Amino acid sequence: MTVGALLCLGLLSVLFIPLLLAVVILAIALAAARRQLDAALLGLIAGFGLPALVVGYLNRDGPGPRCTVSATAGHCVDQLSPWPWVVVGLLLLSGGVAAFVVVRYPRHR
Numbered sequence: 001m002t003v004g005a006l007l008c009l010g011l012l013s014v015l016f017i018p019l020l021l022a023v024v025i026l027a028i029a030l031a032a033a034r035r036q037l038d039a040a041l042l043g044l045i046a047g048f049g050l051p052a053l054v055v056g057y058l059n060r061d062g063p064g065p066r067c068t069v070s071a072t073a074g075h076c077v078d079q080l081s082p083w084p085w086v087v088v089g090l091l092l093l094s095g096g097v098a099a100f101v102v103v104r105y106p107r108h109r
Contacts, residue, residue: 001096003027004047042103046096052089056082 007024028044062079069075 001043001047004044005050008048008051042100049089049092056085
């Protein structure tokens with residue numbers, strides 16, 4: 001899941017953190033070498049939900065402009081609606097974790 005979150009952040013900020021992608025590729029290669037790629041890919045999917053939840057949290061006062069004023073300055077930003085980000089984040093996170101549990105611990109009849 002950590003690799004998925006890092007990969008998503010790395011893809012979102014390719015110009016900002018190129019070293020992050022190298023670390024993620026190395027982690028994926030290690031998971032593939034250990035032959036546990038099926039479970040690792042499900043963690044990757046769950047990890048994609050974490051940045052979406054962070055964006056939802058950062059936009060928690062949205063949608064619309066939000067302004068802060070201090071004694072020396074004022075600052076306004078337009079915020080998005082947090083709900084699409086939260087819904088997608090929760091679906092990815094819970095879906096990845098549920099699929100991991102099903103694959104990793106199958107029911108024996």
